C-alpha cells in the first residue's frame with residue numbers, strides 16, 4: 159500500500175496523521191475491479207444500502223417506540239397515526255427488512271452460481287454467512303417489538319426451539335425469556351438486542367469488505383485477475399453502476415412502501431398480543447419460511463431443530479464440499495442444471511413453510527428437505543469429480559473480447 | 564536451562580520456574596475472575612425476584628358443568644381445567660400404556676378422576692392446544708389438538724400423535740374444598 163500523492167495541503171496534512179484518504183483511495187479509485195462484472199454484482203452494495211436505511215429509520219422509530227408489553231402495540235399505532243411521517247418511517251423499516259433479505263438472498267445465490275466461496279475467498283464467505291445469521295436474529299427480534307399476535311406467537315415458537323436441547327433446554331428457554339413465558343422481560347431484552355445487533359452487522363460488513371479487498375472481487379468468468387488489462391477502476395466505473403442499481407432498487411422498494419406496504423406482512427400482527435389465544439395458523443416472516451419447512455419436515459422435535467440449524471451451518475463447509483476446481487457455473491455444464499434445481503428446491507421449501515403441516519404438504523416438504531441436504535452433501539462433492547468442465551477463456555479480458563466478437 | 568553450561572547466575576533456573584509459576588498462577592486467577600465476572604451479566608437475564616415470587620391462582624369449580632372446560636391464568640400461563648365425562652375418564656384409563664409416547668397411567672395425572680388440571684401449553688413449541696371450547700377440534704383422541712404443527716392429546720392430556728415429545732404438564736394443585744382448588 160503505497161500512499162498516493164495528494165496535491166491538497168490539508169488532505170496531505172491529515173493523511174500523514176491518520177491515513178483516511180489513503181484507505182479511501184485504495185478501496186475506490188485505485189481498487190482494481192474486474193471489468194466484466196454483471197448486474198448480479200450489484201446486490202452487495204444494495205444490501206449495504208438497505209442496512210443503512212434500517213439503521214436510520216430504526217433510530218428515529220426508537221425515539222417513539224415503548225418497549226413495554228402494556229404500551230408497545232399502542233406506541234407503534236401512535237407512530238402510524240400521530241407521529242409526523244411516522245407511517246413512512248415504519249413502512250420503510252418494515253419493507254426495508256424484506257428488501258434487505260431479498261438483496262442478501264440474491265447476493266448469496268450469485269455466490270452459489272459463480273463459486274464465489276472458493277479459495278481464496280472462504281473467510282469472505284464465512285463473514286457473509288455470519289452477517290446472514292445476525293440479520294435473522296435481528297429481524298426476528300424486531301418483529302417481536304410491535305407486540306401483535308404474530309410477534310408474540312412467533313417469539314414463543316422460536317424461543318421454544320431451544321427447549322429441544324437435551325437436559326438444559328428448559329433452563330435456556332427460561333433464561334431467554336427472563337420468566338416462565340414470553341413476557342415483558344423478553345420484550346425488553348429483545349428491544350435492547352434489536353438496537354445492538356445492526357451495529358454488530360455493520361462491523362461484520364466492514365470485515366467482509368476488508369476480506370474482499372484482500373482477495374479482490376470475483377467475476378462471472380471465475381478466472382482471477384492476471385494484469386491491468388483485466389481491470390478497471392472501481393471509481394468512477396462501479397460507483398456509478400452501483401448508484402444506477404440503487405435507483406432501480408428505490409423504484410421497486412418505494413413502490414411497495416407507498417402502494418403495498420403490508421404486502422410482506424401478516425394481518426394478524428395488527429391484533430394486540432394475547433397470551434391466551436394462539437392464532438390458528440402461525441407463519442414466520444417469508445424470509446424464514448424455507449427453514450421453517452425444514453424444521454417441520456422432521457417428525458422429531460430435536461431432530462427438526464438440528465436439521466433447521468444444520469441447513470445454515472452446512473453452508474460454512476461449502477468451500478470444501480464443492481470439489482470442482484472451476485469456479486464459475488458458466489463453464490460447468492452439469493452443475494448449472496443442479497444449481498437451478500437447488501434454487502427451485504429452496505422455493506418449494508419456502509412455499510411449504512407457509513402452508514399448514516398437513517396432507518400432501520408433509521411429504522413434499524420432506525422430499526424438498528432431503529434434496530436440500532442431498533445437493534450440498536452428495537451432489538456437489540461428486541459433481542466436481544465426475545463433471546467435465548468447458549474450456550476456460552485465457553483471461554478476463556479475453557473472455558470479454560470473445561463475447562463481443 | 565538447568566544443564567546450561569554457560570555461567571548462568573546461580574539460582575537462575577529456580578528464578579525461571581518461579582516466574583513460570585507466577586505467570587500460570589496469575590493467568591489462572593485472571594481467567595477464573597473473568598469467568599466469575601461474566602456470571603452477573605448472564606444471571607441478570609434469568610427471572611427476577613418479582614417474577615419468581617410464587618403466585619397462586621384459586622379456581623371455583625362449581626360453575627364448570629360435566630363435559631365443560633375453562634382456562635385460567637397461572638404465572639402468565641394458561642391452565643386447562645376440564646370436568647371430564649364418564650366416557651372420557653374411561654377412555655383415558657383404558658388406553659394401553661404401550662400406546663403412549665410418555666407412558667403415565669391416568670390415575671397418576673389426576674387427584675379426582677372427573678377433574679383434569681393441565682398447563683395448557685403444547686410441549687412441542689409452546690402453542691395453546693385447541694379443545695377447550697365445544698366448537699374446537701379435539702384431535703383423534705378426543706382431548707386437545709395443537710394446530711401449530713399437529714399434535715394430538717388424549718382425554719388425559721397425554722401426547723398420542725404429532726411432533727410434541729411429552730404429555731401436557733400437570734401443575735401442582737390442592738383441593739381447598741370439594742369445589743375449590745388452588746394452583747401453585
Ligand code: HEM
Pocket residue numbers: 209212213214215216217218219220223234248251252255258293296297298300301302303304352353355356357359
Ligand atoms: C439489520 C437491520 C434491521 C432489521 C433487519 C430490522 C428488522 C425489523 C423488523 C422486521 C421489525 C418489525 C416491523 C414491524 O412489523 O412493525 C422491526 C421493528 C423495529 N425496529 Fe428494526 N431492524 C433493523 C435495524 C434497527 C435499528 C438499527 C433500530 C434502532 C434502534 C431498530 C429499531 C426498531 C424499532 C423501534 C422497531 C419497532 C417499531 C416497529 O415495529 O415498526 N431496528 N425491525
Ligand code: FES
Pocket residue numbers: 685686687688689690709710711712713714725726727
Ligand atoms: S407447538 Fe403444538 S404442535 Fe408444535
